[in-house]
Amino acid sequence: MLERLQAWREAIGNTPLVELRDDKVRLFAKLESHNYTGSVKIRPAYTILEAAIARGDITETTTVIESSSGNFAIALASLCRRLGIRFIPVIDPNINPLYEKLLRSLSPRVEKVTERDRTSGFLLSRLRRIEQLQAEIEGAFWTNQYDNPDSVRSHYEGVGRELADSLPRLDYVFVGTSSCGTLAGVSRRIRESHPGARIIAVDTEGSAIFGDTPRKRLIPGIGSSIVPANLSHAHVDEAILVPEVATVDGCQQLMRDHALFVGGSSGTVYAAVRRYFADQPPTGDGGKPVVAFICADGGMAYMDTIYNPEWTARLTADAAPAASWPDMPSNRQTI
Secondary structure: OHHHHHOOHHHOOOOOEEEEOOOOOEEEEEEHHHOHHHEOOHHHHHHHHHHHHHHOOOOOOOEEEEEOOOHHHHHHHHHHHHHOOEEEEEEOOOOOHHHHHHHHHHOOOOEEOOOOOOOOOOHHHHHHHHHHHHHHOOOEEEOOOOOOHHHHHHHHHHHHHHHHHHOOOOOEEEEEOOOOHHHHHHHHHHHHHOOOOEEEEEEEOOOOOOOOOOOOOOOOOOOOOOOOHHHHHOOOOEEEEEOHHHHHHHHHHHHHHHOOOEOHHHHHHHHHHHHHOOOOOOOOHHHOOEEEEEEOEEOHHHOOOOOOHHHHHHHHHHHOOOOOOOOHHHHEEEO
């Protein structure tokens, strides 16, 4: 099994790092959509499965289970299909319809929870279903992306190392948060190689990770209704909360100004970068801070939402009168 998995190792990582035009910073985007299965989530999916197989926790008869809003489930489903083992994703109604169709093609069994939890989201309901599946299925293995050292290690050795090796100078790194594996792994690696760099965690309003009141959110892929245990392994200097209307603006601005077709978390992080440096005067190249951010996936799954004018108009209307982004200090925490 291990050899079958490792045959796909070369399809993961070494993703492009491109510099974007900006008059205030030297801005670099790490394009994780160029990975196999199209997102940064293939990195932890591969590493978690590889380590579990090596330990003997996953065998030919194992059923892998996981709660996911999309990309991590697709990564696991693809790898498990290649390994010839069962995978059961636990999803919810917020999943993109294209992702759900793909998962149902890759996985014979898909569990979809429909009952909102006490936070008005679905994550706690998905985790409760995971517990039930563990009790029901003999030999089930939960990859547990929210509390798994192999997830953190995948980003430490992967995207974190690639950023550190590519940029001899690095002043700021902006990382979106969800399971916090990327944040933990990247921040630890950057702290070692670029100790002066500031790590800025970017979350969405209505996510509980940095103390906001959890509430209904419409854009998947960023934020969480719980504080993932992975966060305890992260080095964070500041956290920024971004409203969903600003996420839409960030995605559309990346498309309009840089021809980058990205997903919701990427637009969220870009919006945070733009707001963070909004008051900094333009400088010559020698005086510009060097800033990197991670584009976790591509935009195809968001065609009916973020890139749909009718959907975005409804989002803005529903957010009114809070559609405008509050003053930065109210959205920013020093950790």
